[in-house]
Amino acid sequence: xxxxxxxxxxxxxxxxxxxxxxxxxxxxxxxxxxxxxxxxxxxxxxxxxxxxxxxxxxxxxxxxxxxxxxxxxxxxxxxxxxxxxxxxxxxxxxxxxxxxxxxxxxxxxxxxxxxxxxxxxxxxxxxxxxxxxxxxxxxxxxxxxxxxxxxxxxxxxxxxxxxxxxxxxxxxxxxxxxxxxxxxxxxxx
Numbered sequence: 001x002x003x004x005x006x007x008x009x010x011x012x013x014x015x016x017x018x019x020x021x022x023x024x025x026x027x028x029x030x031x032x033x034x035x036x037x038x039x040x041x042x043x044x045x046x047x048x049x050x051x052x053x054x055x056x057x058x059x060x061x062x063x064x065x066x067x068x069x070x071x072x073x074x075x076x077x078x079x080x081x082x083x084x085x086x087x088x089x090x091x092x093x094x095x096x097x098x099x100x101x102x103x104x105x106x107x108x109x110x111x112x113x114x115x116x117x118x119x120x121x122x123x124x125x126x127x128x129x130x131x132x133x134x135x136x137x138x139x140x141x142x143x144x145x146x147x148x149x150x151x152x153x154x155x156x157x158x159x160x161x162x163x164x165x166x167x168x169x170x171x172x173x174x175x176x177x178x179x180x181x182x183x184x185x186x187x188x189x
Contacts, residue, residue, distance in 0.1 A: 001028045004095040006088075006105035007039040009126050013058075014148060014169035018130060019104065021144030023066070027133050030069045033094040037062075037070070071098040081119075085110040095121050104129060106170065130174045138181060145178050 010016050010032065023030045037059055044055030063070065073093030081089045081096075088110045095103050102122035105111055111123045134141040145162055152160050162182060166175025 001102075002031055002098055002100040003028050003124060003129075004031045004091060004098065004100050004103045005036070006091055006103060006107065007036050007043065008106045009104050010036065010062075011040045011043055012169055014152060014165060015126055015171060016058075017148045017151070018144060018166075018169065018171060018174070019126060020062070020065070021148060022130065022133050022141065025137070025140040025144060027137060027140065030066055031071050031094065031098040031100050032069055033071055033073055033090060035073075035090050036094065073097050083110055083115060084112065092116070092119065092121075095119070127171045127173050130171055131177055134174060134177055134181075141174075142178065142181060145174070 005016075005019060009019060020030065022028060041052070041055050041059065045052040071094055073090050074097035077096055078089050078093045081092050083089050083092060085107075088107070091103060091105070092111075092115075094100075096119055100121065102124050103111055103116065104124045104126055106126065108123065108125070113123055116123055130141065145166070149160050149162055149165055152158075152165055161179065163175040163179040166172060166178060
């Protein structure tokens with residue numbers, strides 16, 4: 001399954017790391033465009049020089065880890081496409097060019113299901129997508145979530161439960177399901 005990752009799911013660090021962890025585990029192939037990456041860069045730059053520098057490093061790592069993910073929108077396709085927010089048409093054009101199965105975004109309003117279906121695409125909410133992956137591949141997603149949690153603790157020097165971290169990352173149903181799953185496992189060291 002090929003999925004375009006919209007800027008709004010790439011920029012929040014924890015959400016991005018959970019999604020890309022699932023991609024690294026072989027559950028889907030991520031796709032984005034240079035413009036999606038540029039939007040991430042611009043949003044991060046609003047946090048000042050440190051935010052911009054951090055984004056540059058994360059973008060470089062992303063491109064190295066997924067060298068085939070970046071896809072240019074199909075030439076001329078944007079002119080025939082319509083979305084409620086014209087600024088999002090490039091994301092749809094990227095999905096078409098990549099022969100993607102869908103777009104992962106938090107932005108349901110600007111990616112109407114009927115419009116995407118006309119192009120053979122589906123919109124995926126990141127929380128629902130990851131919850132589905134957890135149901136189908138519990139060990140893989142459990143390992144991804146635990147690795148993200150450990151890294152969040154290392155970087156923040158703060159203790160995190162999976163539920164609280166996922167809720168903060170706008171993945172609340174995934175967090176709740178992970179907590180239930182974690183309760184069934186022996187305590188972590």
